[in-house]
Amino acid sequence: MLNIGIVCYPTFGGSGVVATELGKALAEKGHQVHFISYSRPARLDFFSENLFYHEVTVSNYPLFEYPPYETALASKLVDIALFANLDILHVHYAIPHASAAIMAKNILAKKGKHISVVTTLHGTDITLVGKDATYEPVVSYSINESDAVTSVSQSLKDQTYAFFHVEKDIHVIPNFIDFTRFSKKPKEHFKTAIAPQGERILVHTSNFRKVKRVEDVIHVFNRVMEKIPSKLLLIGDGPERMHIEKLCRDLDICDRVTFLGKQDMVEEILSVCDLFILPSETESFGLAALEAMACQVPVIATNSGGIPEVNEHGLTGFNSNVGDVDDMAKNALYILSDNERLAKFKANALQHAHKFDIKTVLLTYEALYQSVLPKVQI
Numbered sequence: 001m002l003n004i005g006i007v008c009y010p011t012f013g014g015s016g017v018v019a020t021e022l023g024k025a026l027a028e029k030g031h032q033v034h035f036i037s038y039s040r041p042a043r044l045d046f047f048s049e050n051l052f053y054h055e056v057t058v059s060n061y062p063l064f065e066y067p068p069y070e071t072a073l074a075s076k077l078v079d080i081a082l083f084a085n086l087d088i089l090h091v092h093y094a095i096p097h098a099s100a101a102i103m104a105k106n107i108l109a110k111k112g113k114h115i116s117v118v119t120t121l122h123g124t125d126i127t128l129v130g131k132d133a134t135y136e137p138v139v140s141y142s143i144n145e146s147d148a149v150t151s152v153s154q155s156l157k158d159q160t161y162a163f164f165h166v167e168k169d170i171h172v173i174p175n176f177i178d179f180t181r182f183s184k185k186p187k188e189h190f191k192t193a194i195a196p197q198g199e200r201i202l203v204h205t206s207n208f209r210k211v212k213r214v215e216d217v218i219h220v221f222n223r224v225m226e227k228i229p230s231k232l233l234l235i236g237d238g239p240e241r242m243h244i245e246k247l248c249r250d251l252d253i254c255d256r257v258t259f260l261g262k263q264d265m266v267e268e269i270l271s272v273c274d275l276f277i278l279p280s281e282t283e284s285f286g287l288a289a290l291e292a293m294a295c296q297v298p299v300i301a302t303n304s305g306g307i308p309e310v311n312e313h314g315l316t317g318f319n320s321n322v323g324d325v326d327d328m329a330k331n332a333l334y335i336l337s338d339n340e341r342l343a344k345f346k347a348n349a350l351q352h353a354h355k356f357d358i359k360t361v362l363l364t365y366e367a368l369y370q371s372v373l374p375k376v377q378i
Contacts, residue, residue, distance in 0.1 A: 002088060006091075008035070008092040054080050095135060116373060122156075150171045156305070175285045187268055190268070202232045203269065204233075206288065207238040214244050220279065224332050267295055275317075278311075284305050289317075293350065293353040298346060298349045
């Protein structure tokens with residue numbers, strides 16, 4: 001068994017969720033897993049004798065206009081690697097985790113401790129922040145110096161090679177789903193409360209940022225509602241929420257739209273829904289769509305980034321061009337207008353989601369770890 005350090009952002013974002021669920025699964029198999037971040041990860045919500053959390057504290061010395069988190073993180077990694085005799089540092093999201101891990105690796109080598117660094121690229125660390133000229137040289141260096149690099153989709157791998165001077169081979173290991181949690185739950189009483197007249201229930205979940213194009217969700221729903229009695233559930237919160245609330249008022253559909261805010265038990269809400277809408281401008285993978293599919297909810301999405309690798313067009317749902325709300329509405333109506341057709345799409349969604357079962361993906365990560373273990377430990 002391995003001693004593994006996992007570095008991630010502790011928020012509800014996709015990279016933090018994937019990192020935490022991976023660590024929990026590794027711990028259940030007997031590996032010792034040490035999470036290292038500035039706050040306890042949101043989904044690190046249960047006790048295990050193999051799970052540990054180490055908080056990174058940053059100096060608030062008044063000279064620093066910006067707290068030197070990367071330096072503090074590298075120092076913490078050195079400390080925990082020595083204390084826990086770590087074999088692997090698995091860092092999620094390139095900035096600043098990969099560069100901090102490489103710095104820690106070099107410091108540890110001077111101390112006679114050899115450790116391997118695995119870097120997982122998740123999306124905006126490459127497509128948005130990372131390709132900024134301010135960060136590009138460091139990101140490229142950190143990727144090339146990692147012992148192994150993974151990306152969550154083929155699309156993200158291609159973008160990484162396009163944006164950066166990367167010579168390292170990148171392994172595509174997709175995001176995954178834990179079916180012990182994400183599956184259709186018996187919540188018919190909840191469905192009846194939301195849709196007492198048997199209305200179709202559409203749903204969207206995100207951080208309500210511009211890139212998620214939540215406004216398009218509203219416009220698609222408005223078109224669907226004109227043809228089929230429907231309700232819309234919006235899960236999450238963020239900077240666009242006020243704008244979306246105003247749009248609902250302008251369209252006079254507030255009685256049909258429910259803002260649920262951030263939710264921990266998303267799977268219980270998904271279990272009563274008929275269709276998931278993901279009109280994002282870009283998605284490196286589309287984890288929210290996969291979670292919906294695992295709960296037997298077909299997906300209406302865009303053909304951007306890695307989404308088509310998750311949502312199979314015409315089988316588990318449909319993918320349209322970004323911003324084409326007319327096409328998305330047409331596809332939504334096609335699925336929702338026939339009970340037998342809807343049932344088929346729901347079954348297809350579940351079947352396809354099983355290709356991303358955490359049990360399968362976990363084996364891939366374990367094999368990758370073994371392949372990069374320091375030679376002195378083999």
